[in-house]
Amino acid sequence: MSEKILYSYTGIFDTPDEVTHAAEEAVKQGYTKYDVNTPYPLHGMNKAMNLPPSKLGYVALIFGLSGALGGLLSLWWVSAIDYPLVIGGKPFFSFPAYIPVIFEVTVLSAAIATVLAMLFFFFKLPNNAHPLHATDYMKKVSVDKYGIVIQADDPKFDEASVRKFLERVHAKEINAVYWVEEEITHKHKIFEPKFLTFLLVVVIITSGTTYFSLNKLMFMLPFNWMMEQQKQNPQQKSLVFADGFGMRKPVEGTIARGFLPYEFQGQPDLAGEKLINPIPISKESLQLGQTKYDIYCSPCHGYQGEGDSRLRGQFPNPPSLHSEKVRTWSDGRIFAVLTDGQNIMPSYSTQLTVDERWTVINYVRALQRALNAKESDLQ
């Protein structure tokens, strides 16, 4: 066992006033390495002990300022250098907009740095041994007594005079505290493998429990009842039908509700003979026809149907819709082109309903008449 050496003398008092007086006397006596322990903070004790202001303030100041500077620099870099965006016509470096962020970063860095500096620099965490720990003295001053400690390494320390001093200030109990040699030369333990392993284990346990409880224990399926319904979607595999197709072909000889099949597929001339335009010419139908024509036909045929395509040669230019041929075609014959397509011109039966096709034809007629006006049209 290593030798015990004297750490300090302790004196215990019953009232705050007595300990405050003792502290004042200790200052007068010229002791510098002494401390006062009380169950709760005593007003006026800082003054009585003649303590300088805490150095933590400087830590807070330095880290607060670096936080402010860091916040400002990163905002400036992000919004003026790396990713400049015009927001409401403001300059890229727009200081007023940065103030809230800078304020937050300042407070955050100052607060975190202060706590960490206090714990690890001033308190030397994870070192937590102190000669006063587990002494009778500490038990009393953390309940209802007030105590003063005068350390043996004080330059003015001398056993007899310290004892006399404590008696003079009317200490109720006077004790010597000893400690073990090893603890004097304690090094900072923050990089000790034991401590680091402990940290690692804490990290693993916390993250593991969090992961387990959030992702396994408390995991709930997303509410996807609306999306995942028990029904057959287009292109989906069917378990009901032997061939596995979800989309069924209509039964032979039947037609869908509200749908009349086109009878003249591949027979444009017959269509021209038999089909009659059911849409009367009116302002509304012509307007609808123009809208649909401008959307679906004009890219190739041009706004006036003259074959002046806007596709710059990406698709062969169509012939003019004002040719003798098309002008003398019946509406039904043009309907056949729109429905079936013609050579390289595709069918428009999926983009345009039957009625819309007829209104487009009415509009084409209006275009034809506009370009080939007769004397009577002008009257």
Ligand code: HEC
């Ligand atoms: C992708 C370009 C393109 C679009 C869009 C297009 N057409 Fe055509 N159209 C053509 C081409 C090319 C021809 C000539 C086809 C051929 O070689 O017989 C043609 C031919 C025609 C003809 C026959 C002309 C003739 O002289 O034989 C008519 C009528 C016609 N289109 C009307 C329309 C209408 C109405 C629309 C809008 C619903 C339309 N086209 C949309 C490219 C297009």
